[in-house]
Amino acid sequence: MRLHRLDITAFGPFGSTQSVDFGELSAAGLFLLHGPTGAGKTSVLDAVCYALYGSVPGARQSGQGMALRSDHAAPGTRTEVTLELTVAGRRLEISRQPPWERPKKRGTGTTLDKAQTWLRERDAASGTWKDLSRSHQEIGEEITQLLGMSREQFCQVVLLPQGDFARFLRADAEARGKLLGRLFDTRRFADVEKRLAERRRTAESRVRDGDAELLADAHRMQQAAGGTMELPGLTPGEPGLAEAVLGAAAVARSTAREQLTAARCRLAAAESAQTAADGALDGIRERNRLQRRFAEARERAARLEERSGAHREAEARMERARKAETVAPALELRDAAETEHRRAAAAETHARAALPASLADAGAAGLAAAARRAAEELGGLESARRAERRLTELRDERAGLERQERADEEVLQEAETWLAGWEQTRAVLQTGIASAQQAATRAGELAARRDPALRRLDAARTRDRLAGETDAAAEQVRTAREEALTARQLWLDLKEQRLNGIAAELAAGLVDGEPCAVCGATEHPVPARKVDGHVDRETEERALAESRRADERHADAERRLGTVREALAAASAEAGDTPTAELAHAVEDLERQYARERDAAAQLHSAQERLRSAEHEHGLRITAQREAAVRAGSRVGHRERMDRERAALESELTQARGEATSVAARAAQLEQGAERLTAAADAARAAEETAQRLKKADARLADAAFRAGFDTPGAAADALLDDAEHRELQRLLDAWQHEEAAVRAVLAEPETAAAAQQPPADLATAQRAADDAGRRVREAASARDAAARRCAELDRLSARATASVRRLGPLREEYDRVARMAGLAAGTSADNERRMRLESYVLAARLEQVAAAATVRLHRMSSGRYTLVHSDDRTGRGRSGLGLHVVDAWTGRERDTATLSGGETFFASLALALGLADVVTDEAGGVRLDTLFIDEGFGSLDDQTLDEVLDVLDSLRERDRSVGIVSHVADLRRRIHAQLEVVKGRSGSRLRQHGNG
Known part of the structure; x- marks a missing residue:
């Protein structure tokens, strides 16, 4: 790089x-x-x-x-x-x-x-x-x-911090391990240690869990064995637990099987005794049943003998009822004929009550002839009925003509009155339309002048308001500028005071024995002290922040002033120099004129609608006047024809009505009389016919009662039974016969009669013997089942324990292997003589490389005197692997790097830093580091x-x-x-x- x-x-x-x-x-x-x-x-x-x-x-x-x-x-x-x-x-x-x-x-x-x-x-x-x-x-x-390289490695390799390596020379093994661990990224080895420790804990937990489960099965086997099984006095994880549990389980299974064999023998003996007791109980129960059956049959026979008289009376009553049933049809026929005759006689009496006195005693034939005569007279009134209906229609038509005549006269009069003022009404309406059209034209002209005047008035008001705001904004700018200058000067003064006393501020952080951040010395004999009025960093930062806030307020005030001035110029350009009050007065005049003309123009539509409505009404009036005149001419001839027809019909109806008020009333009288005469004739004929049928029914009933053996028809009627009485009597007779047959059958049974001759059965004693035998069988079966369950449960738990032991075998082997590896990696195993952790072992190798690389520079810096060597000796009770010593060629002695003087410590730490840079660079994959810094x-x-x-x-x-x-x-x-x-x-x-x- x-x-x-x-x-x-x-x-x-x-x-x-x-x-x-x-x-x-x-x-x-x-x-x-x-x-x-x-x-x-x-x-x-x-x-x-x-x-x-x-x-x-x-x-x-x-x-x-x-x-x-x-x-x-x-x-x-x-x-x-x-x-x-x-x-x-x-x-x-x-x-x-x-x-x-x-x-x-x-x-x-x-x-x-x-x-x-x-x-x-x-x-x-x-x-x-x-x-x-x-x-x-x-x-x-x-x-x-x-x-x-990570950032930490870069800072140690490229930006060589001498203070850190001076401390590295004097540090203990733990501090060196932390630094080297960050530089060489040995976290993977520490992760291996943690992984092995976790695997050891996991394996140990699985083994303990398996032993705990095995021991729990042993407790379950002890409970299944009834407490006779002895458990081993071992805890989960201890060796020999599996063998002890399996041995105790084998003894418990053998004991349980012996108990099962004994229980089966006791059950077989109890079952034999129960079979004998059950047989004896069945015999006693059967003899007791037969003896009770015979006694019950004797009691039933005695009760039948007591009711024999009532049984014979019931049989006689049933016989009389059977004979009376042959007379029942004649009785029913005679009752029906009598009921019909009474109804016919009552109807005849009712019909004759409505007849005139002259016909009250007439026979059926006379009443029928009178009815025919009334019907013939009613038929002759049909023509008069039609004439009466036509006369009513003529009267209604005449009244309608009179109503139409009066309505037409009203229409003609109203039309003439309205048409007389038509020309004047039309002229007024046309004048209103013309006025509204002129007002609409004037309103449009005023609206065109109104909007510019309103905009100019708004601009004038804005101009007046912004003029005052401009003065206020200018004053705020002046105030903000002065405050910003004052705040900045205060900050500069405080900063200069702080720089003058910065030595005292740095001296406040000095600690004896620790190097100075400026010169690197570990001794501070005369540190600077703060004087009165010392300005610290916080005070300076507050002043700076206040200065910046004042600058921001000044900038904001200037921006607001510029904005207000731009708005004022725009408003002045639109409003001009005219005073606001004058513009407002002009706008008010325009508003009043515009409102007046707009209201007048709004009447145009309604005026046009009124003219159209008046013209339509004029047409309707002309049409109605013409149609009323035509209808008046046609009504004259029609009225004369109706008068002639009415006179003829009134003459015909006077003859047809007679003494009645109308033809319809006369027809109703004749129709009602004919109906009454016809009904009376029919009722008289029905009464005569029902009387003949009643007489024949009485004769037939007397003959049927005599043939059935009854003296009178009334005796036969008394002997009859209704359905409910007949069913009840038959039920009593059938029950008597059924009971008598059952009693005879029971008394005839040979085994029942033989049992009655034997001594009474002792059922309670036999039942107690059978219950005792059953209880003994149940107890023996329960003991056998418990022994069988005990054997099955012990077999199941033993098989489960055996499977657990087989499953725990590989787990225990894995635990032993992992525990040995984890102890070696953690430095706690006895096989690890120097008690070095895996990460410390790797770091020791890296430290040995660093010491070799550093010695090359140190040997030259010290003119061949000093050599850095790595030591893996243990220090006190701690672990070994990260020791660092210096060999002094002048004395031939090896001593700890903490004994170097200040200058020796510097070039030793510099050599160590340069050596470390070489090793870390190689560790990082051979990346060239062409630029280094030494601080x-x-x-x-x-x-x-x-x-x-x-x-x-x-x-x-x-x-x-x-x-x-x-x-x-x-x-x-x-x-x-x-x-x-x-x-x-x-x-x-x-x-x-x-x-x-």
Whole structure:
């Protein structure tokens, strides 16, 4: 990797754009970066790191709370870093802009712009740059892959921090392990240790879980065996647990099978006894049943004997009912004839009550003749009915003619009255239409004048309002300008006071025993102290922030003043010089005239509609007058014809009505009389016929009762039964016969009679004997089933335990193997004599390489006196592997690097840093690092040692490397001609580059 050019804008202490030509500086091989304390030497290195990785070195960023943006930068200048370099044969350019809170382009306040990154590559053939990516993530991955180093490795290998390596020389094994682990990325070996430890814990957990499951099965077998099984006194994970559990299970299974054989024998004996007891119980139950059956049959026979008299009476009653059933049809016929005759006689009495007295005693034939005569007279009135209806129609037509005549007379009179004023009405309506049309024309002319007048009035009012706002805005600009100047002067004064007392501020962070951030010394005999009125960084930043806010307020006030002035000019141009009151008065006159003419013009449509309506009404009146005259002429002849026809009809109807009020009334009288006579004749004939049928039915009934053996028809009627009585009587007779047959059958059974001769059965005693036998069988069966279940459960659990033991075998072997490997990797195994962890072992090999590479430079810097060697001896009770010693050739003794003096520590740590850079570069895949930076520490060397150190650094040019030394030591400016100077000023730092001459 070779750096070519670096451009810095608004970064750290650099307020403006600064450029570094590394190509010119690297030509000398060795160049110096120097400047006053706090000028920004380290910020140049921070810019390089930020361009590559998007962040500054972690120690400086977290230790001092570094802000990337320069406090000296103008508000509108954005922070940007651009680095041009060659890596892996590719010429690249990286530009980065951090997030920026800038002033808004419109209005007040600020807005946040996101961070931006560009990556470009130079095409050697065409000599042009082409864009590769604008993605932060893609660019970060690309740079890390090309360099082969993380940011931490880069900061240790390229930006060599001498303070860190001085601490590395004095650190213990744990601190060295952390640093080397970050540089060589040995996390994979630590991950291997963790993975092995996790596998060991997992395998151990699986073995313990398996043993716990096996022991749980053993407890279940103990419960299944009834507590007779003895468990081994071992815990999960202890050896021998599986064999002990399987042995105890075998003993429990053998005992359970012996118990099962004994239970089966007891069950067989109990079943035989139960069979005998059940047989005896069945015999006793059968004899008891037959004896009870015989006793019940005797009781039923006695009850039948008691009811024999009632049974004979029921049989006699049933016999009389059967005989009476032959007389029932004659009885029903006679009842029907009697009912019919009574209805006919009642109807005849009712019909004769409505007849005249002269016909009350007439027979059926006389009543029929009178009905025929009334019907003949009714038929002769049909012609008179038609004449009466026609006379009614003629009267209605005459009344209608009179109504039409009166209506036509009203129409004629109204039409004549309306038509008399038609000409005057039409003239008035036409005059109204003409007036409305003229008003509409005048309203249009006024509207054209109204809109410009309104716009001019609005502009005049705006002109008057903006005139006052302009004076107020100008006053605000003057006030804001004075405040901005006052705030900026205050900030500059405070900044100058702080710079004058910056030594006291730096001294506040000094700690005894720790190197100074400026000179690197670990002793601070007379640190500067703060004086009264000391200005700290926070006070200066507050003053700067207030100055910027005052500038923003001044800019906002000027923008507002310009806006108001532009608006005032526009309003004045449109309104002119006419006073606002005069314009308002003119607009009011126009508004009144326009409203008056607009209201008059609005009447045009209604006037036209009234004229059209009046003309239509005129036509309707003329038509109605003409039609009424025609109808009056046609009504005269029609009226005369109706009068002649009415006189003839009235003469005919006077003769036909007789004494009735009308022909219809006379016809109704005749029709009603004929109907009554006909109904009376029919009722008389029906009464005579029903009387004959009743007489015949009485004779037939008397004959049927005599043949059935009854003295009178009434006796036969009394002997009849209805359906419910007949069914009930038959049921009683059938039940008697069924009961009598059943009793005789039971008493005739030979086994029942034989059982009745034996002693009474003792059923309770037999039942108790059978229950006892059954209980003994159930107890024996339960014991047999329990023994069988015990055997089955022990067999199942034993098979499960055997399978668990087989499954645990490979797991236990795996656990033993993994546990040995994890112990070796963690350094806790007895086989690991030096108790070195795997990561420490790898780091020890890397440290041995670093010590060998560093010794080459250290031997030359110390004139052959010192040699760095790696030691893997254990320190106290800790682990070994990361020891570092120095061999002094003058004394021949080997001692710890913590015993080196200040100067010796510097060139030893420098040699270590250079050696580490070589090893890390090889570890990263052989990427060439053509540019290195060494930060501070040269002030502790004497002249001879300084020459030797510079010779070693100058020898790096043999590998085509350039080395930049960051230091404020004055003697180095004389020895190193290629220089990059950082110049500090009140407006920010700037860079000045000196050539090789």
